Amino acid sequence: MSTKQKFTDYLLEKYADDFKLATQHEFLKQSGEGSINSEVLKEWLKQDYLFAYEGGIKYTAALLSKINLSPSSSAIRPFPASDLVPILGWSATNLLRETDWFLSVASQHGLEVFDDKPRERDMNKYGLLGEYSPITRGYIDYLQVIGALGSIEEGMMVLWASEKIYNSAWIYAKTFSHLNNSSNETQKALIKFCDNWTTPEFTEFVERCENAMNKFDIELGSEVAERCEKAFKTILWYEQRFWPSVESK
Numbered sequence: 001m002s003t004k005q006k007f008t009d010y011l012l013e014k015y016a017d018d019f020k021l022a023t024q025h026e027f028l029k030q031s032g033e034g035s036i037n038s039e040v041l042k043e044w045l046k047q048d049y050l051f052a053y054e055g056g057i058k059y060t061a062a063l064l065s066k067i068n069l070s071p072s073s074s075a076i077r078p079f080p081a082s083d084l085v086p087i088l089g090w091s092a093t094n095l096l097r098e099t100d101w102f103l104s105v106a107s108q109h110g111l112e113v114f115d116d117k118p119r120e121r122d123m124n125k126y127g128l129l130g131e132y133s134p135i136t137r138g139y140i141d142y143l144q145v146i147g148a149l150g151s152i153e154e155g156m157m158v159l160w161a162s163e164k165i166y167n168s169a170w171i172y173a174k175t176f177s178h179l180n181n182s183s184n185e186t187q188k189a190l191i192k193f194c195d196n197w198t199t200p201e202f203t204e205f206v207e208r209c210e211n212a213m214n215k216f217d218i219e220l221g222s223e224v225a226e227r228c229e230k231a232f233k234t235i236l237w238y239e240q241r242f243w244p245s246v247e248s249k
Contacts (some may be wrong), residue, residue: 003129007218007225008210011232018236023169025243032176032194034187038111040244041186045106046113047136047242053099057142060092062147063155080152083212090205091159101196109189135172139238146231153216157228160209161235169239170197 012019027044030036067081106113129137146158175196182188196202218225 006214007216007220007228008213010220011161011229015233015236018233018240020174021164022165022236022239025173025240026248027243027246028169028173029176030149030246030249031190032173032180034164034177034180034182034190036186036246038108038186040246041190042106042111042113044244045102045111046131049099049113049222050104050132051136051139051242052095052102055143056095057092059143059147060095060154062144063152063159064088066152066155072094078119080212080215083208083215084128084152084156084205087205087208087212088159094205105189105192109185111186111189120176123200135238135241139242142234142238150231151224151227153213153224154227154231156209156216157231158235160206161232162239163206163209165235165239167197167202170194171203174198 027036027040031041064085068085069085070112103113125131132140143158146154150158171192177191177194180187180191182191216224218228
């Protein structure tokens with residue numbers, strides 16, 4: 001008797017090439033080895049911060065509102081509340097901690113993301129979008145659409161896919177960390193960033209999201225499967241473009 005393939009495995013296999021593009025970018029390689037230009041890094045840090053702080057925290061709250069928390073006759077809450085409430089609670093708390101830590105580490109190493117004078121200049125960097133790059137603004141808007149109109153299955157697909165890509169990307173970057181000799185402040189900051197985004201705790205969180213996603217027992221060919229697959233492809237598209245363009249070294 002064959003074992004049913006997990007829905008997440010199906011997506012990772014079907015879109016393996018696109019997943020690789022999203023997680024093995026030249027920016028990540030140079031970040032891992034410590035050779036990335038500090039100005040390029042600062043701009044990426046700003047966009048990542050804006051995405052996480054404005055998009056991520058509100059998104060987890062939107063997903064929490066989709067979960068049925070009606071009292072049950074059973075003492076044990078059934079799925080999805082039993083799995084998703086702890087996952088989303090951890091996600092929101094970690095995003096708050098992460099964004100504060102993010103700015104603190106950047107500042108410690110001369111990578112101030114929101115200097116007042118440069119920020120005045122950058123407010124019009126992207127025209128009518130202000131500080132937000134078109135990709136960042138579009139990605140945040142997509143989260144808001146899924147948070148407002150998507151199903152809980154689509155919502156968790158977006159969360160798992162984005163976190164899976166982020167974690168895998170920095171694991172890839174860290175494979176080059178032996179080339180980082182910490183000779184300047186940017187390199188010292190990059191070591192901290194790589195370590196933070198590849199911790200066992202974060203990897204475990206991604207696995208919890210994946211396990212919860214597969215508990216929905218989504219059938220291939222169903223309407224919910226098609227919607228979730230579309231969400232997965234959309235996240236791949238945004239993640240591939242979220243990394244800055246850099247020259248190969």
